[in-house]
Amino acid sequence: MREVTAVIAENRAIARDIFSLTFDCGEEIAVRPGQFCMLGVTGFPLRRPIAVCKAAGSLVTVCYRLKGEGTRALARLAAGEALQVLLPLGNGFYLGAQEKRVALVGGGVGIFPLISVIGVYAGQRALYAYMGFRNREALCMEQELARCEKLTLASDDGSFGFHGTSVQAFLQEVDAVRPDVVLSCGPTPMLRALKQGMQGRGIPVYVSLEERMGCGIGACLVCVCNKTDGAHARVCKDGPVFEIGEVEL
Amino acid sequence: MADLRVTLCGVPLKNPVIPASGTFGFGREFDELYDISCLGGVATKGLTLKPRPGNSVPRIAESRGVILNAVGLQNPGVEAFIAHDLAWLRAKTRVIANVAGSTLEDYGEICLRLDGLVDFVELNISCPNVKSGGMALGIRPEHIREVTALAKASLKKTPLIVKLSPNVESIAVNAKAAEEGGADCISLVNTFTGMVIDIERRMPLLANRTGGVSGAGIKPIAVRMVYEASHAVSIPVIGMGGITCAEDAVEFLMAGATAVQVGTQNFTDPLACPRIIGGLNEWCDRHGVAQISSLTGACK
Numbered sequence: 001m002r003e004v005t006a007v008i009a010e011n012r013a014i015a016r017d018i019f020s021l022t023f024d025c026g027e028e029i030a031v032r033p034g035q036f037c038m039l040g041v042t043g044f045p046l047r048r049p050i051a052v053c054k055a056a057g058s059l060v061t062v063c064y065r066l067k068g069e070g071t072r073a074l075a076r077l078a079a080g081e082a083l084q085v086l087l088p089l090g091n092g093f094y095l096g097a098q099e100k101r102v103a104l105v106g107g108g109v110g111i112f113p114l115i116s117v118i119g120v121y122a123g124q125r126a127l128y129a130y131m132g133f134r135n136r137e138a139l140c141m142e143q144e145l146a147r148c149e150k151l152t153l154a155s156d157d158g159s160f161g162f163h164g165t166s167v168q169a170f171l172q173e174v175d176a177v178r179p180d181v182v183l184s185c186g187p188t189p190m191l192r193a194l195k196q197g198m199q200g201r202g203i204p205v206y207v208s209l210e211e212r213m214g215c216g217i218g219a220c221l222v223c224v225c226n227k228t229d230g231a232h233a234r235v236c237k238d239g240p241v242f243e244i245g246e247v248e249l
Numbered sequence: 250m251a252d253l254r255v256t257l258c259g260v261p262l263k264n265p266v267i268p269a270s271g272t273f274g275f276g277r278e279f280d281e282l283y284d285i286s287c288l289g290g291v292a293t294k295g296l297t298l299k300p301r302p303g304n305s306v307p308r309i310a311e312s313r314g315v316i317l318n319a320v321g322l323q324n325p326g327v328e329a330f331i332a333h334d335l336a337w338l339r340a341k342t343r344v345i346a347n348v349a350g351s352t353l354e355d356y357g358e359i360c361l362r363l364d365g366l367v368d369f370v371e372l373n374i375s376c377p378n379v380k381s382g383g384m385a386l387g388i389r390p391e392h393i394r395e396v397t398a399l400a401k402a403s404l405k406k407t408p409l410i411v412k413l414s415p416n417v418e419s420i421a422v423n424a425k426a427a428e429e430g431g432a433d434c435i436s437l438v439n440t441f442t443g444m445v446i447d448i449e450r451r452m453p454l455l456a457n458r459t460g461g462v463s464g465a466g467i468k469p470i471a472v473r474m475v476y477e478a479s480h481a482v483s484i485p486v487i488g489m490g491g492i493t494c495a496e497d498a499v500e501f502l503m504a505g506a507t508a509v510q511v512g513t514q515n516f517t518d519p520l521a522c523p524r525i526i527g528g529l530n531e532w533c534d535r536h537g538v539a540q541i542s543s544l545t546g547a548c549k
Binding site: 001002003038040044045046047070084086211212213214215216217218219220221222223224225231232237 | 271272273274277278279281282294302303306307308309310311314315316318320323324464465513514515516517518519520
């Protein structure tokens with residue numbers, strides 16, 4: 001974990017209300033798939049926790065959706081401007097040596113942490129990706145997604161691919177694909193449907209959670225989630241990736 | 250190099266900068282980022298006798314220039330702190346154990362448990378985010394006097410800091426009440442009670458509905474309260490509320506504080522405390538101030 005003054009290399013729209021931001025940390029940063037960073041936005045007291053999408057050497061790319069004033073201010077930053085970044089944070093996704101067939105199930109901005117899995121494991125593992133978008137205007141990252149063994153796109157409005165959610169698309173094929181492990185990220189209702197659909201199948205499912213954060217490093221206890229054993233876990237430090245049976249959704 | 254050392258209730262601190270309770274855990278996470286032995290001390294996450302799960306999420310919200318939190322005193326309990334974190338933290342820096350109770354008796358009991366084990370006990374009678382205890386005991390001067398006296402009776406070795414709520418009629422009267430109850434020091438301000446509404450969902454943004462407002466936006470109010478409180482008592486004062494840089498810290502010192510606490514800025518800039526310490530040194534050098542302690546109450 002390091003605090004760096006990064007320099008923005010590129011910050012551009014890649015789909016409707018979705019921006020891709022690449023910054024140079026000035027030093028090589030080792031980021032595991034599924035880890036995130038806290039981005040400082042001048043004038044805003046809270047940093048924005050955003051999943052790392054790609055990391056190569058000193059260059060790190062994150063993607064974010066325009067949601068409020070903070071992300072709108074972030075979108076106005078141009079190449080060459082400085083950015084305070086704390087990274088890499090959280091546990092990230094781990095793949096065991098035996099986990100050769102990997103299903104990736106993403107929805108909305110939840111596809112971006114899964115892109116980081118593709119970046120590391122494409123070609124080494126058989127990746128079966130199920131990616132859901134609101135509509136055609138939201139579609140992005142097709143080139144990265146095409147590196148998977150098999151790609152199924154889904155759209156909420158049926159304008160392309162499977163008409164429905166990525167979870168629905170995945171559950172139709174899970175018995176045929178027989179993944180060793182499932183990695184997922186997306187809106188809570190989607191993760192809930194995945195939990196229900198995967199119950200009793202004996203396939204481990206790991207989900208990356210999102211929560212409003214304070215410090216991002218585990219000190220302030222702001223971003224807790226409820227564990228099924230009744231305890232609280234810190235999304236930023238104990239997560240953001242949890243085994244799906246471990247957490248209440 | 251200016252002399253940044255200050256003395257609080259007879260306890261020497263290497264500098265007056267202390268991360269505020271609730272923003273810094275027990276220091277372990279920030280110590281992964283920088284060596285926290287550079288700090289004047291650490292005010293721990295609020296401790297209670299028994300572990301507390303805290304409130305539901307969302308526990309944090311942002312508004313212009315401020316944040317609101319409603320964590321609800323989630324903590325592992327005082328015994329877990331003593332067993333797992335205290336020795337480590339005390340080897341690093343001065344430990345200010347922030348404590349909270351649900352009842353008057355809780356305050357006595359937890360102080361008794363910590364007496365002699367920590368450098369200071371900071372009595373949290375000003376948490377706006379818990380239903381019983383917390384702020385309920387920190388609003389009326391007679392209650393402040395009573396809970397302070399009870400805590401003081403349990404502390405034979407460790408100095409007692411009483412952390413005051415700003416959600417009160419007169420901060421000067423309440424500061425005086427803490428002094429009369431036997432406080433060795435007061436710290437202020439805790440957060441202001443506030444609320445943010447999500448207008449799309451027509452619901453409060455925080456699960457707790459209300460939360461404590463902190464951050465740069467509250468600073469002028471906090472400075473005024475530190476100024477009024479420090480003029481009402483003869484015990485030392487720890488100032489806090491919206492400190493983001495060394496100049497802000499100097500302002501609190503001039504208002505009458507001997508030391509300062511930094512809270513929200515630890516989120517905005519995780520290196521805030523060491524940056525402020527470095528900035529204080531530069532500020533003193535630039536202004537020909539040999540000893541930072543000479544700034545306390547320097548506002549004419």
